[in-house]
Amino acid sequence: MSTQAVYDLLIIGGGVNGTGIARDAAGRGLKILLVEKDDLAQHTSSASTKLIHGGLRYLEYYEFRLVREALQERERLLNLAPHIIYPLKFVLPHRNAVRPAWMIRAGLFLYDHLACHPKLPNAQQIAMQKSPYGQPLRNDIKKGFTYSDCAVDDSRLVVLNAKGARDKGADIRTQTTLLKAERKDGVWEATIQDNKTQDQTTVQAKAIVNAAGPWVAEVLQDLQVKSSMNVRLVKGSHIVVKKLFDGPQAYILQNADKRIVFAIPYHEEFTLIGTTDLSWDQSPDALPKIDQDETQYLCDSINNYFTKNITPKDVIWDYSGVRPLYDDAASNASAVTRDYHLDLNQNIGKTPLLSIFGGKITTYRRLAEHSMEQLAPFFQYSRGSWTGSEALPGGHITNGDFKLFYNNLRKNIPFLDEITTKRMAHAYGTDVFEVLNKANSKEDLGTDFGHGLSQREVDYLIEKEWAITAEDILWRRTKLGLYFSQDEIQNLQKYLAEKLQ
DSSP: OEEEEEEEEEEEOOSHHHHHHHHHHHHTTOOEEEEOSSOTTOSGGGSSOOEEOOOGGGGGGTOHHHHHHHHHHHHHHHHHOTTTEEEEEEEEEEOTTTSOHHHHHHHHHHHHHSSOOTTSOOOEEEEGGGSGGGTTBOTTOOEEEEEEEEEEOHHHHHHHHHHHHHHTTOEEESSEEEEEEEEETTEEEEEEEETTTOOEEEEEEEEEEEOOGGGHHHHHHHTTOOOSOOEEEEEEEEEEEEOOSSSSOEEEEEOTTSOEEEEEEETTTEEEEEOOOEEOOSOTTSOOOOOHHHHHHHHHHHHTTBSSOOOGGGOOEEEEEEEEEEOOOOSSGGGSOOOEEEEEEOOTTOOOEEEEEEOOGGGHHHHHHHHHHHHGGGOOOSSOOOTTTSOOTTOOOGGGOHHHHHHHHHHHOTTSOHHHHHHHHHHHGGGHHHHHTTOOSGGGGOOBOSTTOBHHHHHHHHHHSOOOSHHIIIIIIOOGGGTOOHHHHHHHHHHHHHHHO
């Protein structure tokens, strides 16, 4: 067992909040160590509905501060990462039996006016039977509304924050477990373990940030620290089916139980449908899976609105995640606040522990800023807030014009097919040239593992993005798992085993 130098912050958790805090703190001159027991974004942060949005339905619960902050962040993040975040128009088919039209209009008016949104159009009321948006819907739906939000590649957002943190000097270690930590001589002394080698290391940190998501309470227990706050675990599940409708628009469907379900275009050929909200009473270690009732609920939600019906047999892929929400004692899982709360614990020796409760992917950057404000009395920062103006890795696209960037990329790398070029442009943005590493032909990229995934890209993901397994690559760094056959997966696994031995 070895002992290393003192860090300023030891961050536990490699989800969007942990990596967001790591990037912000490293950019302020702090020495950062982040440990994640699995892969980056392996749990909650890759199981979202993949939206950067204000949360229209939160207005119904009078969450005006949260919605305003989220809307402000929506516009800001669209500028900071135009490759992985893009505008998305939502169509809201209306039926009076769920919510009256005046309520929808009032909500959309607030949504448009709580924050400036120069890149996104205002909401409108539409006649469904006269609009192409009504074409996939049932004939009894006469009117509706449109408004705008943004889509995001959630797991790549986490990876880009981790890369941004590393670029500022942070030490990011995946597959590394915190075994124990205690306050000792004015610092935290922690023992961490490499999951592969089982090697243990003792590190010291002036402060700990508990961004363990669903495990936030377990970490507090392990550290023998009590909190006045509680976490409430809520399971959300999604399904993916073959494309249900043409066009780039998404749909937001109101169900009779007052819940809403999204139907979102997904990777050209598919429709993403979700989410459910169910209380999760098991341990976070009991990995959540969608159940039959959830699948049927999502299918029924679609069939209540669309002419093209689906059944559970149409599901190509599904995923579930546990959201670690702040427990506000709401009786209904759907009504639990999505706002975040920060709990700062410090003893006489001033060795702080900051625990993160709740939050949503849209507000991760502001959560990180607020975390740094909480920790400010304990450190001397080399700069103030900065993440609101510096693009995420790959996001240095002129004027945020992704279409122009993509068209220029097609000209510069004509040896790649259109689908692969578009996928890589969205995934890596201006860093795509680093991935290709001066390749001038398809042959320069080495083995093609299928569907445009080259040996050179796989090597980049291993060396620069912490990828270790086929699952890391196919589901979190890319979404090529939607297309890969079992034989193709095995070939990739064989290469990884040889590469990483």
